[in-house]
Amino acid sequence: xxxxxxxxxxxxxxxxxxxxxxxxxxxxxxxxxxxxxxxxxxxxxxxxxxxxxxxxxxxxxxxxxxxxxxxxxxxxxxxxxxxxxxxxxxxxxxxxxxxxxxxxxxxxxxxxxxxxxxxxxxxxxxxxxxxxxxxxxxxxxxxxxxxxxxxxxxxxxxxxxxxxxxxxxxxxxx
Amino acid sequence: xxxxxxxxxxxxxxxxxxxxxxxxxxxxxxxxxxxxxxxxxxxxxxxxxxxxxxxxxxxxxxxxxxxxxxxxxxxxxxxxxxxxxxxxxxxxxxxxxxxxxxxxxxxxxxxxxxxxxxxxxxxxxxxxxxxxxxxxxxxxxxxxxxxxxxxxxxxxxxxxxxxxxxxxxxxxxxxxxxxxxxxxxxxxxxxxxxxxxxxxxxxxxxxxxxxxxxxxxxxxxxxxxxxxxxxxxxxxxxxxxxxxxxxxxxxxxxxxxxxxxxxxxxxxxxxxxxxxxxxxxxxxxxxxxxxxxxxxxxxxxxxxxxxxxxxxxxxxxxxxxxxxxxxxxxxxxxxxxxxxxxxxxxxxxxxxxxxxxxxxxxxxxxxxxxx
Numbered sequence: 001x002x003x004x005x006x007x008x009x010x011x012x013x014x015x016x017x018x019x020x021x022x023x024x025x026x027x028x029x030x031x032x033x034x035x036x037x038x039x040x041x042x043x044x045x046x047x048x049x050x051x052x053x054x055x056x057x058x059x060x061x062x063x064x065x066x067x068x069x070x071x072x073x074x075x076x077x078x079x080x081x082x083x084x085x086x087x088x089x090x091x092x093x094x095x096x097x098x099x100x101x102x103x104x105x106x107x108x109x110x111x112x113x114x115x116x117x118x119x120x121x122x123x124x125x126x127x128x129x130x131x132x133x134x135x136x137x138x139x140x141x142x143x144x145x146x147x148x149x150x151x152x153x154x155x156x157x158x159x160x161x162x163x164x165x166x167x168x169x170x171x172x173x174x
Numbered sequence: 175x176x177x178x179x180x181x182x183x184x185x186x187x188x189x190x191x192x193x194x195x196x197x198x199x200x201x202x203x204x205x206x207x208x209x210x211x212x213x214x215x216x217x218x219x220x221x222x223x224x225x226x227x228x229x230x231x232x233x234x235x236x237x238x239x240x241x242x243x244x245x246x247x248x249x250x251x252x253x254x255x256x257x258x259x260x261x262x263x264x265x266x267x268x269x270x271x272x273x274x275x276x277x278x279x280x281x282x283x284x285x286x287x288x289x290x291x292x293x294x295x296x297x298x299x300x301x302x303x304x305x306x307x308x309x310x311x312x313x314x315x316x317x318x319x320x321x322x323x324x325x326x327x328x329x330x331x332x333x334x335x336x337x338x339x340x341x342x343x344x345x346x347x348x349x350x351x352x353x354x355x356x357x358x359x360x361x362x363x364x365x366x367x368x369x370x371x372x373x374x375x376x377x378x379x380x381x382x383x384x385x386x387x388x389x390x391x392x393x394x395x396x397x398x399x400x401x402x403x404x405x406x407x408x409x410x411x412x413x414x415x416x417x418x419x420x421x422x423x424x425x426x427x428x429x430x431x432x433x434x435x436x437x438x439x440x441x442x443x444x445x446x447x448x449x450x451x452x453x454x455x456x457x458x459x460x461x462x463x464x465x466x467x468x469x470x471x472x473x474x475x476x477x478x479x480x481x482x483x484x485x486x487x488x489x490x491x492x493x494x495x496x497x498x499x500x501x502x503x504x505x506x507x508x509x510x511x512x513x514x515x516x517x518x519x520x521x522x523x524x525x526x527x528x529x530x531x532x533x534x535x536x537x538x539x540x541x542x543x544x545x
Contacts, residue, residue: 029310029313053291053292056299059302060295060299064299064302064305064335065302065335068306068309068332071309071328072309072328072332075309075312076325133292
């Protein structure tokens, strides 16, 4: 057993238990905190894979910005412990179906990998080199320019939408 | 791996923590003396010569104070919140280069704990995590004042993080790297504060808001919220919040010095690398003095104006300044003409003046000409 495998196993244990904790805690704030722990664990996974940029971006964006906003909203609305809402009738069967599909797919992938004894290769040198940031920016702005720009427009639209929605409410009040 | 490398890492981390902790203790003394001097008072001068033993007396007092845990708090989070606040402020310092390297018993010792490739991003991510401690302290106290303090803290820190991020981007563009050591080395010829004074100023203001210092100490505004997020804390737990704030001040000043004021660079640092930490220390002391000076000078700003200032002035201005910097550097490289390069400070200062004009007009309109 290599040290890397031990670290991986411990981390996966933390990730899975924090995800379960998120699902089963009664208090919304605790749920949010478990989710933060989960995000940080995933960031450490990225570090193990030799991708420090994505790890740091994961912490900054998800743990640092999005979850703080979640906590902010939960605290502002005082929604820590809402009474259990009326559950949607079609929600449970659909959730079970999707979960089964996901499980079957991942098991299939694991076995397919094992049979063709495809060794999981480390990311290529470009990602691991000292210049990993520059490489990534080059790929992002050359090879994936269109998806990148579309994403940015999507975000802009969402932002404008939020502003427009709040404006309308103000106008009606007057 | 060689065990001496581990020993070196542990020792360096230990020494850095010690420096930060001692720095915290003496920063309180420094601040009280400096504030007293500005307000024509004497300040603490009883314990030891010039009151130099005052921090030790304070520490002893805080350790022996009764620690009260109110009955209806969310206990686990209440106990963990001070820890969540202190830890980020300590580990932030890990990536800051204190110097190059020196020889000790024939062994080269690097003067930084870790020289990671994404140093600036590391600082950003840890700084964005730091808000949790304050928010959770406010929420877990189960007290309306503390809660309001926590909510204010989260809103304020998120808002000012944006402008802060653009200032980091400016430093990255000018240093052509995310590695802090490279950024410092890029300032060998000229400090970044000369090229981009407005960026440095925005960085300064945004960091004041990030560490909740006056005039942006809304989360603990005494006359509105008693003591804000730490109302319910006492004894050592309160001391941890206090410690986190002062350590953050020190670390933020170190980051500011590294990004804009040449870090450990100074005359003769190439020959005697041990001068590096000394120069950095001097710069940090000066920046800390500026922080204390700001606290002594400005009154606390009103909460809605704080938000308006962050979103309507600092964010657009930092966007414009970042654009000017990037464009100037690109044009200077493309046409090999230093004129474009020197248009960066000029254009940035002009845009900052426009921003100041907007603030002035807005304030005058709001006070109906009585401004």
